[in-house]
Amino acid sequence: MILMDIYIYIYKCWEIIGNKQYAVGKLIDGEIKEINHIMLNRQMYGADPIEDKTCSKCSYLPVCNGGCPIQRIENEFENGNNDMCTFYKDFLPEFMKIHLALKKKVLKIIDENFSQLFPT
Numbered sequence: 474m475i476l477m478d479i480y481i482y483i484y485k486c487w488e489i490i491g492n493k494q495y496a497v498g499k500l501i502d503g504e505i506k507e508i509n510h511i512m513l514n515r516q517m518y519g520a521d522p523i524e525d526k527t528c529s530k531c532s533y534l535p536v537c538n539g540g541c542p543i544q545r546i547e548n549e550f551e552n553g554n555n556d557m558c559t560f561y562k563d564f565l566p567e568f569m570k571i572h573l574a575l576k577k578k579v580l581k582i583i584d585e586n587f588s589q590l591f592p593t
Contacts (some may be wrong), residue, residue, distance in 0.1 A: 483514045486543050495543070520545040525557065533562050 476484045480494040483505060489495040494561040497516060522528040522539020538546065540557040547553030561568060581588065 485513075488541065488543050515546050515550055516542065522557075528557065530570065531558075532588055533559070535564065537561065 474485060474487070476487055477500060478484070478490050478492055478496075478526050481500040482493055483498045484490050484496055484498060485497070495512060497513040497518075501507070520539070520542035522534060522545070525539065525545075530541045537559045540559055541555070544553065544555035545557060548555050548557070567578045571591050
């Protein structure tokens with residue numbers, strides 16, 4: 474994901490838009506300039522949950538993808554103390570049941586009203 478703020482600074486995450494410390498560059502005359510190589514490198518490679526001993530062994534890793542990369546970067550490079558383990562982990566089976574029940578209801582409504590929703 475690539476995002477820009479109103480000053481055309483470029484960010485890799487919506488969570489940090491406006492915090493120029495985390496900008497990876499700036500768009501000037503249609504080109505990316507003022508590249509912050511340190512931050513770009515950290516955001517591209519420094520937030521890999523596979524490198525985390527706890528995450529790499531966790532069966533929920535494919536679901537949470539290691540949590541927020543920015544918080545991981547703060548932990549790794551800025552002496553942060555963010556808990557990377559999602560609170561959803563303890564409730565995932567219940568969330569899946571709710572999700573599947575809602576999906577079933579939505580599909581039933583679509584099936585019952587298909588011709589009204591999508592007229593030919």
